Amino acid sequence: MVEPATSDTEPTAKGEQTRRLIVDTAVRLFGEQGYDKTTMRAIATAAGVSVGNAYYYFPSKDHLVQAFYTTVQDAHAEACEQLLAAPGTFVDRLRAAMLAGVETMAPYHGFAGTFFKTAAEPGSPLSPFSTESAPARERSVRMFRSVVDGATTKIDPELRAELPELLWLAQMGVTLYWVHDTSPGQEKTRLLVERSAPLIDRLVAMSRFRMFKPVTREILGLYRLLR
Numbered sequence: 001m002v003e004p005a006t007s008d009t010e011p012t013a014k015g016e017q018t019r020r021l022i023v024d025t026a027v028r029l030f031g032e033q034g035y036d037k038t039t040m041r042a043i044a045t046a047a048g049v050s051v052g053n054a055y056y057y058f059p060s061k062d063h064l065v066q067a068f069y070t071t072v073q074d075a076h077a078e079a080c081e082q083l084l085a086a087p088g089t090f091v092d093r094l095r096a097a098m099l100a101g102v103e104t105m106a107p108y109h110g111f112a113g114t115f116f117k118t119a120a121e122p123g124s125p126l127s128p129f130s131t132e133s134a135p136a137r138e139r140s141v142r143m144f145r146s147v148v149d150g151a152t153t154k155i156d157p158e159l160r161a162e163l164p165e166l167l168w169l170a171q172m173g174v175t176l177y178w179v180h181d182t183s184p185g186q187e188k189t190r191l192l193v194e195r196s197a198p199l200i201d202r203l204v205a206m207s208r209f210r211m212f213k214p215v216t217r218e219i220l221g222l223y224r225l226l227r
Contacts, residue, residue: 069136091201
């Protein structure tokens with residue numbers, strides 16, 4: 001039987017618990033069997049719910065993956081709350097946030113490549129740039145806006161407005177490297193973050209100087225044109 005919600009926007013506590021159970025079960029099966037071999041029926045059976053109930057909450061496996069993306073981004077944002085609670089330098093806040101992202105993703109490294117193969121296909125709803133991925137993407141951008149807003153480092157005002165999205169793109173680059181990182185515990189990804197955060201900080205600092213402003217404006221103009 002399908003579990004009704006109390007309203008269109010407020011699911012029951014039991015409904016939310018069932019929804020989370022289905023997502024957690026799907027993630028486990030994706031890791032054990034692979035994304036392509038895992039069916040909605042198998043997910044429903046393993047979660048102990050009817051197939052109809054599974055489809056009620058998630059019309060397809062793609063919807064399940066989107067829910068997983070959002071769950072990961074929520075966990076990343078939660079992990080950053082204490083790290084970003086007090087103001088600090090831009091480089092320290094950026095490094096802390098990006099490393100927290102690596103730690104949040106760590107349990108899923110074993111099957112992340114499966115998602116990547118599907119997400120990399122043009123037009124895939126699993127792409128981080130797709131309309132379907134907007135909730136997870138916007139959650140991550142909000143977290144990086146917190147990184148910028150609490151930074152004591154002076155940042156060019158025009159760059160500041162676009163910087164959270166640019167940092168999200170940088171995080172996507174780190175994630176792509178992480179997917180292919182076979183070093184123990186993905187230590188090379190952590191090294192990438194440790195070394196790249198100061199470089200990004202220098203570029204941000206340089207953007208305030210008059211001689212670099214024209215280049216900054218051109219880069220921002222190109223970014224706005226392409227996004």
